Amino acid sequence: MIFAGIDAGSRAIKIVVLGGPDPRVLSAGVVDQGVRQDALAMELFERLLGKAGAGRSDVCRIVATGYGRNLISVADTTITEITCHAAGVRHVAPAARTVIDIGGQDSKMLRLNVDGTVRDFAMNDRCAAGTGRFLEVVAGRLGVGLDDLGEMAGRSRSPAAISSTCVVFAETEITGLLASGASPDDIVAGVQQSIATRVVAMGGRNLDPPIVFTGGVAMVPGMSAALADALGQPVEIAREPQMTGALGAALLAARGR
Amino acid sequence: MSGWPRQITLDDWDSRYAELRAGGLREPEYGGPLRRHACDGDLRLCKLRFDNSAAALRLWNFLLTEEDRLHQARDAGKKIVGAMKDLGTVPVMAYALPDLVAFYPDGAWWTPCIMEGSDGLLKVADTLGVPDTFCPVRAMLGAFATGTQFPRPELLICSAGATCDDFSAIVQRLYDLGHEVLWWEMPHRRRAESCENKVVLPGGFTCSAGQVEMVRAGLCQVKESLELLSGSRLTNEALAAGIRRANGVRRLLGELRGLVFKADPCPLPALEMLIAEMLAIHFCSDPQETVEVLSGLLSEVRGRIAAGAGIWGTAAVRVFWVNPVADLRVMNLLEECGGRVCGTDYMFCHALDLIPEDVPPMEALARMALADPMVGSSRERAERICRDARMFGSETVVVSRIPGASHCGLEGGIIAEVVRQELGVPVLELEVPPVSDAMLPTLRTRLEALVETVREGRRG
Numbered sequence: 024m025i026f027a028g029i030d031a032g033s034r035a036i037k038i039v040v041l042g043g044p045d046p047r048v049l050s051a052g053v054v055d056q057g058v059r060q061d062a063l064a065m066e067l068f069e070r071l072l073g074k075a076g077a078g079r080s081d082v083c084r085i086v087a088t089g090y091g092r093n094l095i096s097v098a099d100t101t102i103t104e105i106t107c108h109a110a111g112v113r114h115v116a117p118a119a120r121t122v123i124d125i126g127g128q129d130s131k132m133l134r135l136n137v138d139g140t141v142r143d144f145a146m147n148d149r150c151a152a153g154t155g156r157f158l159e160v161v162a163g164r165l166g167v168g169l170d171d172l173g174e175m176a177g178r179s180r181s182p183a184a185i186s187s188t189c190v191v192f193a194e195t196e197i198t199g200l201l202a203s204g205a206s207p208d209d210i211v212a213g214v215q216q217s218i219a220t221r222v223v224a225m226g227g228r229n230l231d232p233p234i235v236f237t238g239g240v241a242m243v244p245g246m247s248a249a250l251a252d253a254l255g256q257p258v259e260i261a262r263e264p265q266m267t268g269a270l271g272a273a274l275l276a277a278r279g280r
Numbered sequence: 281m282s283g284w285p286r287q288i289t290l291d292d293w294d295s296r297y298a299e300l301r302a303g304g305l306r307e308p309e310y311g312g313p314l315r316r317h318a319c320d321g322d323l324r325l326c327k328l329r330f331d332n333s334a335a336a337l338r339l340w341n342f343l344l345t346e347e348d349r350l351h352q353a354r355d356a357g358k359k360i361v362g363a364m365k366d367l368g369t370v371p372v373m374a375y376a377l378p379d380l381v382a383f384y385p386d387g388a389w390w391t392p393c394i395m396e397g398s399d400g401l402l403k404v405a406d407t408l409g410v411p412d413t414f415c416p417v418r419a420m421l422g423a424f425a426t427g428t429q430f431p432r433p434e435l436l437i438c439s440a441g442a443t444c445d446d447f448s449a450i451v452q453r454l455y456d457l458g459h460e461v462l463w464w465e466m467p468h469r470r471r472a473e474s475c476e477n478k479v480v481l482p483g484g485f486t487c488s489a490g491q492v493e494m495v496r497a498g499l500c501q502v503k504e505s506l507e508l509l510s511g512s513r514l515t516n517e518a519l520a521a522g523i524r525r526a527n528g529v530r531r532l533l534g535e536l537r538g539l540v541f542k543a544d545p546c547p548l549p550a551l552e553m554l555i556a557e558m559l560a561i562h563f564c565s566d567p568q569e570t571v572e573v574l575s576g577l578l579s580e581v582r583g584r585i586a587a588g589a590g591i592w593g594t595a596a597v598r599v600f601w602v603n604p605v606a607d608l609r610v611m612n613l614l615e616e617c618g619g620r621v622c623g624t625d626y627m628f629c630h631a632l633d634l635i636p637e638d639v640p641p642m643e644a645l646a647r648m649a650l651a652d653p654m655v656g657s658s659r660e661r662a663e664r665i666c667r668d669a670r671m672f673g674s675e676t677v678v679v680s681r682i683p684g685a686s687h688c689g690l691e692g693g694i695i696a697e698v699v700r701q702e703l704g705v706p707v708l709e710l711e712v713p714p715v716s717d718a719m720l721p722t723l724r725t726r727l728e729a730l731v732e733t734v735r736e737g738r739r740g
Contacts, residue, residue, distance in 0.1 A: 090721060105729035106736070129722070140740060141733045143706040146726055 025049070025072070025081045028107065028272025029064055029098060031091030032056065034127030034155065034239060036064050037269040040071050046277045049075035051266055060094045068097065086272040086280065090128060102275055104268045105133060105144050111271030112235050113139030115262045120231035123222060123250060123258070124267070125240035127155040132226030145226045153221035155240040157193065161214045164197055165207045173244015176212040183213030193217070215245050219253035234258045237267040281583030285591050287329040287549055287615070290318060293337075300334050307338070308569065310345040317344045323396040329612045331552045335576035342564050342573050343555055346383065347430055349565045353381040354431045359509050362433035364451060365443045366466070368561045368631030369649040373503055375567050376522025377510040384562045386447070388429050389417040392714040393607050401426070402714070410453055415446040415685035416606050416714050424454055435509050436461045437502055442468040442655040445686045462505050464498035466649065467491050469656035481651040482633035485660060496646035503642070519641040525567055527634050532574040533560050534632065539581050541622040541672040545590025547581045550611040550621035554604065557624065560631040597734040598622035600674035602665060602695060606682055607716040610723060614678070617727040623672035625665050629653050658691040662698035669703060675734045677703070681711040706733050
């Protein structure tokens with residue numbers, strides 16, 4: 024009995040394959056998103072099935088999630104990333120009461136019931152300022168890698184104040200900060216604070232702990248600290264945070280959803 | 281009941297119309313196939329899904345021919361009154377006088393949606409110094425400037441004060457462009473202090489007697505201007521009769537809302553209900569025909585309920601919807617995602633409540649105007665939303681924000697907080713621009729997630 028979850032996100036496609044009577048992860052993988060979403064997902068899926076020693080005929084059910092979920096032709100059904108992240112977090116951090124998910128294109132805050140189901144949620148609007156896209160723009164502008172951002176933010180003595188609420192304007196603002204002599208470290212710390220502040224503004228500060236951080240941006244060093252600082256509460260990074268949505272989708276597939 | 285209920289596209293309506301005609305459909309003079317409106321430029325109709333009943337066809341045709349009616353009224357020598365922002369008060373007075381026709385130029389805010397921007401009204405507003413930092417009702421400015429959407433009214437009347445900052449600024453610009461405007465003041469509604477007499481308003485809000493008197497005095501000036509335009513005196517008897525007629529419309533809508541929002545399966549889609557509710561404000565420039573249109577819908581709904589027929593069954597999540605959407609397509613989207621509308625606050629609840637008939641008519645209108653949910657505190661509005669959501673058994677609340685609308689900036693958060701506290705149901709805030717095509721995927725995700733959340737809660 025094989026089940027799969029495919030998370031077709033804005034920046035990457037993530038797939039988790041589950042198997043066994045008490046389903047456990049048999050294989051999981053990530054591929055960069057592209058124009059041929061369905062084909063990219065299928066190539067990764069076939070590879071992961073092979074790794075799990077299974078064939079297509081062994082697969083009982085596939086759930087697709089993420090912004091590209093409706094383009095995944097092999098999926099039996101689609102479920103939103105809100106529900107899938109909640110299911111994934113429930114599996115890796117059963118006590119979690121709040122989930123912050125920051126992906127490449129959007130950010131979300133989920134309030135969970137004690138049983139791990141979603142009680143309420145908030146998502147950012149069309150602006151990218153509270154998302155991973157902001158970090159990509161900043162890293163590109165400063166000529167550094169995403170992996171360098173945490174160390175840079177850690178070196179900051181005086182985080183820059185980023186006042187723009189739009190990535191496009193913020194980029195202009197960063198140019199101005201560089202021209203005025205602000206250090207790249209302070210700019211990175213300022214941007215991370217800005218993202219954290221926007222996410223907190225979206226969901227409010229009054230969040231039930233434990234707070235678990237998921238999505239690709241959770242892997243960017245320094246972001247969880249920025250969130251914890253903005254929230255005044257500890258923030259725990261989920262195990263393999265980029266895979267949480269796909270894991271949740273696979274678990275929901277196993278439950279017959 | 282005119283056939284089993286379902287939602288159909290504009291293409292489907294072509295054959296459905298032929299079928300209804302062959303079955304002996306009798307239409308008013310503004311009747312005809314829906315397609316002609318799309319051919320006239322109402323392009324959005326091609327992307328909407330409509331109820332398939334003859335009553336819904338009549339509703340849409342009535343809505344989309346208002347401009348024709350206004351021109352016919354002008355040709356017949358009637359005077360046209362442009363009522364602005366009060367949403368339901370001034371037309372009651374205007375229609376109580378002979379030879380006056382009232383309409384809301386505010387309604388132009390949906391034109392960029394219906395015409396998918398081909399009208400160019402928002403661009404004209406841009407050039408007049410009213411950009412998209414303002415509510416899309418700025419399209420009205422473009423409509424006045426181009427003269428393409430409605431005949432120029434002989435009299436413009438606008439409520440100002442607590443009603444809406446955006447709207448006041450837009451009408452001030454209109455005034456600068458040479459349009460005379462009669463302003464009347466709407467105070468911010470507040471509860472009476474211990475030393476003041478308290479007045480209970482339609483819908484349950486309260487205020488001080490002094491505020492009612494202030495609004496009554498303002499409305500008396502409006503009345504004088506209408507009398508001057510009409511050349512007739514508006515007696516208390518005539519106004520009382522006008523109030524009874526308006527209440528007739530409100531009773532029909534009250535019954536329609538009660539039936540549609542509570543019935544399972546849902547007998548009428550959200551889009552048609554939104555359009556029907558709007559009739560309470562402006563009668564689409566024909567109060568008598570409004571009664572006919574609403575009676576037709578009510579009859580259809582009763583027939584569907586009696587037959588156990590509907591469009592969405594018990595699986596559909598019961599949603600209370602706050603604020604009208606700038607893009608009508610989103611009402612369809614909610615239903616595609618598994619929701620149905622069970623309760624609404626489209627910012628004019630006061631136009632759905634009955635106008636008091638046991639007090640002098642001018643005071644009755646003043647009380648009704650002060651019951652406007654938008655002229656009091658957001659908390660009061662939220663409390664009414666909670667009350668109505670409870671009454672209709674809503675399982676969740678969607679607060680739809682209008683881009684640029686100043687009131688939306690703060691009230692959404694307040695309404696969401698109060699609803700969560702009082703009802704303990706999930707609340708979703710959405711922003712819907714006039715043409716939301718590029719945002720439909722993200723809007724869909726949110727609405728689907730909301731439906732999933734409520735259904736998960738049902739399982740628990």
